[in-house]
Amino acid sequence: MKYVIAVIRPHKLEDVKEELDKVGVHLMTVVDALGCGRQKGVTEVYRGVKEVGNLLRKVKIEIAVNDEYLDKTIEAITTGAREGEIGDGKIFIFDMTECVRIRTGETGAVAIG
């Protein structure tokens, strides 16, 4: 079992969802986020006062997958989110020790769905 966290451009969310859908991954958690990596933020100006390097809006997608789904998931996220420029985002992959479906108490692969 793996836990996948991807940080992507907000306007790529729909594309990523579409790609994930194609490979049969439908369960995910999506969070509004701010972030900056190598892309740096953008400058904002309020009444002439500059705020340099503010964080950029990002979207964080979190997905728990069974091992056989991992590669497909990574590929789908990459395809959907890639523009080929700095700021496309990153994918982080973690080993997951357990998963529990609250309604039934099921655990492990079944609980992931």
Add this chain to the structure above:
Amino acid sequence: MINSADTVWMIIATAMVMLMTPALAFFYGGLVRKKNVLSILMQCITILCLISIQWVLFGYSLSFGPDKGGIIGGLEWFGLKSVGLSPSKDYAVTIPHQLFMMFQMMFAVITPALMVGAFIERIKFSGFVLFSLLWATFIYDPLAHWVWGSGGWLAELGALDFAGGTVIHINAGISALVMALYVGKRSSFKHQSSPHNLPFAVLGAGILWFGWFGFNAGSALSVGGVSVAAFAATNTAAAAGGLTWIFLDWKFNEVPTVLGVITGIVAGLVAVTPAAGFVTPISAIFIGITGSIFGFIFVTKIKPKFGYDDSLDVFGVHGIAGIVGALATGILATKSINPDGADGLLYGNAHQLWVQFITVLAAVLFSAIGTYILLKIVDSTLGLRVDKKSEYLGLDLSQHHEVGYTLMD
């Protein structure tokens, strides 16, 4: 002779119409995505500033100044020369000429602001400002002269346009469609995005409804029977338009929607604009219903079929309901409401419908062709569309270096 009551009413009506542009900003602003809300507010407010100055300098003169061949007003009134505080001999003879000028200014302001809804989330601010100025000068001013100017050719023909169905709504609606086609779809077009703040849109629509009383009842240019007839017709058509859309939504989209009812209200208001002051309240019900039905067809059926990105339905609501209203005026107008108007088809004067048809046709052709030429000019100089990066960042950040909402405190 200046009449005090008329003057008071027209000052209030003018201020009410002014409020419609910020109201429109919130109506449209609520319907876009978060990252573009400021760009909409900015465009509407900028137009309010820009056209106010254009109008005082030469816009009013081009629209209402001494007639040149029925086509345009002359520049004799440049900088409001001869537009003083005593009444004009041609327009609104009971109020100061400058008050009539101010009232008309607010119409000239809101018309290009209406078009903002067609090219949201992708327009370059500099190009937008230049385009708005050119459009106000070369499209709005001549058309206003044709229909309302003393000696304008459509006015001479007997065209009825009480408060601007043709000059404002058809004009803005058709130009908006041309602009949406020219500028192209948003890059996010295939993914339907939800309005970011529908309560804003409802607030905007509510204030628009209120302001429309100044718009239509004010177009009587005096206090009295005609202004009250316009007042009654306006409210009635707005209500009929809103109810109609509720039922259409219920029937065809399972549930009545908030965005639906406010769209229907605007469609009803648009449709009654040329007719208010010429029709009975019962006729206004028919006009509101018809405007709403045709708006519904164009917004929910025709637009998806052809796939053009008239993002906030300026064409579908203002253009279409405007045409419905202009033609309905030729059918339902009656001299029993307004002796200075004319009878329509229903009251035995089929000729009026023909005149209305010519007026609509002239306005459609003129706005479409003229707008296309202006778009070419602006596109080849300042440019009209932002680059892809600016578009996904959002116009608030890319065009104005501000954001409407922060994610963290």
